Amino acid sequence: MGAPEELLDRVSEICRDFGITSLDAQIESCRALVGRKGSIDLSVIGRFKAGKSSLLNSLAGTDVLPVGVIPVTAVVTYLRFTEARSVLVRFLDGREREIEFGEMADYVCATRNPENARRAAAVEISIPSPKEVVGLRFVDTPGPAHPSPRGLTPGSS
Numbered sequence: 001m002g003a004p005e006e007l008l009d010r011v012s013e014i015c016r017d018f019g020i021t022s023l024d025a026q027i028e029s030c031r032a033l034v035g036r037k038g039s040i041d042l043s044v045i046g047r048f049k050a051g052k053s054s055l056l057n058s059l060a061g062t063d064v065l066p067v068g069v070i071p072v073t074a075v076v077t078y079l080r081f082t083e084a085r086s087v088l089v090r091f092l093d094g095r096e097r098e099i100e101f102g103e104m105a106d107y108v109c110a111t112r113n114p115e116n117a118r119r120a121a122a123v124e125i126s127i128p129s130p131k132e133v134v135g136l137r138f139v140d141t142p143g144p145a146h147p148s149p150r151g152l153t154p155g156s157s
């Protein structure tokens with residue numbers, strides 16, 4: 001089976017042959033998504049420490065997003081799959097800056113960027129693409145009701 005369009009054509013054909021109309025809406029939605037330029041966002045939203053970053057790492061097949069036992073993700077973090085590796089920080093004031101891969105945790109991790117003191121709006125990570133995730137952009141989010149990391153640092157009161 002070739003491109004997604006061919007796959008959808010084949011599904012439509014099978015549905016038509018068997019008189020199945022219940023999938024029409026889903027097939028049309030898929031066609032609209034496939035026809036869109038750019039990637040489809042796959043966002044993970046949930047309570048802090050629910051395992052959001054771990055899930056995306058697992059889907060990406062690499063431990064790129066920081067995970068941990070105390071609150072970690074402080075800033076919305078995009079993970080794109082491209083040929084080159086890079087990290088871009090977009091700031092709340094509209095500036096943007098490319099940083100070294102090793103600096104990423106200084107923005108993403110709540111312990112190193114408490115209460116988003118660095119004023120980052122988002123971090124965009126690009127890594128070489130495992131074939132299965134081409135066309136998707138992962139969106140990792142801070143858990144709602146994220147407590148201050150200071151409150152959960154081991155040894156703190």
Ligand SMILES: Nc1nc2c(ncn2[C@@H]2O[C@H](COP(=O)(O)OP(=O)(O)OP(=O)(O)O)[C@@H](O)[C@H]2O)c(=O)[nH]1
Pocket residue numbers: 047048049050051052053054055066067068069070071072073074141142143
């Ligand atoms: N046992 C178990 N532990 C997990 C699983 N997924 C994640 N963890 C652990 O749970 C902790 C939290 O995982 P994270 O992926 O950082 O969770 P998160 O939802 O991104 O957390 P925040 O960014 O702080 O909101 C880490 O210590 C992980 O190793 C799982 O499926 N099973």
Ligand SMILES: [Mg+2]
Pocket residue numbers: 052053054066067072073140141
């Ligand atoms: Mg996280």
